[in-house]
Amino acid sequence: MLNPLFVLVSVAIVIATISILVWWNIGDISRFIRALRQNERMIVEDALKHLYDCEYHRSHGTVQSLAGVLEMSNSRVVELTARLEAMGLLRCEEASLRLTDEGRKAALRMIRIHRLWETYLADRTGFSEAQWHNEADRREHHTSPDDVEQMVRVTGNPRFDPHGDPIPTPEGEVPEQRGAPLSDQSVGSAHTIVHVEDEPEAIYAQLRAEGIRVNQSVSVIEKSPEHICLEIDGQQHRMAPVVAANVWVVPRSTDVPIRPVDRLSSLQVGESRKVLGISPRCQGIQRRRFLDLGLVPGTEVTSVMKSPAGDPTGYRIRGALIALRREQAEMIHVELTTSNLGNSSGNRNGRMSP
Numbered sequence: 329m330l331n332p333l334f335v336l337v338s339v340a341i342v343i344a345t346i347s348i349l350v351w352w353n354i355g356d357i358s359r360f361i362r363a364l365r366q367n368e369r370m371i372v373e374d375a376l377k378h379l380y381d382c383e384y385h386r387s388h389g390t391v392q393s394l395a396g397v398l399e400m401s402n403s404r405v406v407e408l409t410a411r412l413e414a415m416g417l418l419r420c421e422e423a424s425l426r427l428t429d430e431g432r433k434a435a436l437r438m439i440r441i442h443r444l445w446e447t448y449l450a451d452r453t454g455f456s457e458a459q460w461h462n463e464a465d466r467r468e469h470h471t472s473p474d475d476v477e478q479m480v481r482v483t484g485n486p487r488f489d490p491h492g493d494p495i496p497t498p499e500g501e502v503p504e505q506r507g508a509p510l511s512d513q514s515v516g517s518a519h520t521i522v523h524v525e526d527e528p529e530a531i532y533a534q535l536r537a538e539g540i541r542v543n544q545s546v547s548v549i550e551k552s553p554e555h556i557c558l559e560i561d562g563q564q565h566r567m568a569p570v571v572a573a574n575v576w577v578v579p580r581s582t583d584v585p586i587r588p589v590d591r592l593s594s595l596q597v598g599e600s601r602k603v604l605g606i607s608p609r610c611q612g613i614q615r616r617r618f619l620d621l622g623l624v625p626g627t628e629v630t631s632v633m634k635s636p637a638g639d640p641t642g643y644r645i646r647g648a649l650i651a652l653r654r655e656q657a658e659m660i661h662v663e664l665t666t667s668n669l670g671n672s673s674g675n676r677n678g679r680m681s682p
Contacts, residue, residue, distance in 0.1 A: 370469045372417075373438050374398060375408060379418060379427050380435035388424035433500050440496040441468045443489035444479045450490040451483055454613050457536055460490065461526050490611065492523030492542045492576065507576035510546065511556065511569045518547045519577035521560075531574050538565050541608040545580060590664045592643070593657035595631035601662035603627045610659040622646040623660055 378397045382389040395405045409425060412418045417431035427435060445464035449455045455463055487503050488494055494503035506522045513519060521544045526532045540560065549564070550557035556572045558565045595601060603623050606615060622645050623629070630644040640651040652660075 371398060371400075371408065372412065373434070373469060375412065376417065376427065376431055376435035377438050377442075379425055380432060380439065383427060383432075389426070390424060394425070436496040436500045436502065438468060440498070441471050441476060443493055443495045444476060444483065444486075445471070446489045446491070447483045447486050447495070448479045450611050451616075452612070457490075457611065458533070488522075488542075490542065491526050492521075505576075507578045509573045510548075510558075510575040510577050511572040513548050513577065515548050515551050518545065518580040520545055520580050521575055522578050523576035525574035525576075531571050534567070534571055535574065538567065539609045540565075540575060541611075543608040546575075546577060590662050591658050592629060592652070592660035592662050593641075593654050595629075595641075595643075595662070597631050597634060600628055600630040601665075603629060604661040604663055607659040607661060614656070614659075618656075618660065621648075621650055629660075629662065 375394055375398060378394060379389040382393065391402055391405050391409065394400075394409070395402050398405065398408075400408070409418065409420065412431070413420060416428055417434060418425050418427050420426075442464045445467050446460045449460045449463055450457070486495060492506070494505060496502050507519075510519070510521075521540065521542055524532070524535055524540055524542060538560075544560050547559045548556065549559055554568070555566050556569055558567070558572075590601070592601070592603075603625055605625055606618055606623065610618065627646065631641060632644050632649060633642040635641070635651075640653045641657060642649050642651050643657075644650075
């Protein structure tokens with residue numbers, strides 16, 4: 329004879345299961361299963377990216393390093409690596425994890441998508457620089473081949489992303505990393521910034537706050553074990569060597585003279601100057617807006633009026649009256665007047681174009 333308690337519990341389980349199925353239809357269950365599979369795929373892709381990053385920086389990926397990146401326990405990561413090894417994507421060598429050729433190909437595909445997303449977000453959207461990396465992380469796992477091709481067309485098939493990181497080709501070839509750390513450069517040397525490392529976030533946030541961007545010109549003015557004094561984009565900056573090590577530079581060509589420049593914001597009402605360019609700090613939609621307004625090299629701009637509060641200022645650009653805030657006008661480089669050009673000669677604080 330069946331135990332009445334057992335029968336009661338069994339009936340309750342059946343009723344609960346039927347209730348769940350009624351409340352949660354088959355479509356919902358199917359979506360839930362797809363979400364689980366997609367989450368597993370994202371974990372695999374993130375693991376392969378991490379191992380490639382270790383390889384690229386000549387270090388070794390480990391179970392512990394993967395656990396930290398994926399925010400998983402060591403035991404779960406051991407199970408994951410066993411699966412990846414069975415799939416032929418990695419091999420375990422003593423205490424380190426190394427990608428196979430197939431694993432490296434899959435990792436480079438994801439890195440290509442991520443860096444194309446960062447380029448697209450920088451050039452074509454209103455996302456701030458602080459958001460590019462995390463937003464690209466979020467989107468990269470849901471990107472189809474057609475999406476990739478569209479980004480390539482829109483961004484002009486770039487070789488490097490906005491941070492200066494090389495973008496792998498569809499064939500998995502990686503452009504050579506350029507330059508050397510700024511912290512290694514000697515006093516008096518002049519360089520062009522080609523890469524700004526976006527990790528760790530704390531250091532990257534400091535570089536963003538300093539306005540450090542790819543393609544700016546930088547000169548080393550002073551060095552000590554505690555700090556490095558630099559001139560970047562015509563302004564002096566002081567930073568710790570550990571921060572400067574996240575900025576990579578190449579020697580600046582002496583064949584290309586650096587023209588002294590001023591900022592559009594320095595114009596007095598009634599004064600006119602010619603545009604020399606836009607600061608590399610200006611990216612994305614705002615940069616395109618400036619170009620659409622005609623703020624290209626050679627355009628003459630006249631300061632027409634200031635608002636009662638002093639900001640914004642009205643400028644005449646190609647016959648149109650445009651209002652720009654001071655922070656916007658600061659990013660427009662204009663030629664110096666003859667008097668200012670003389671004053672800037674030999675002065676370290678004189679503004680120089682990047």
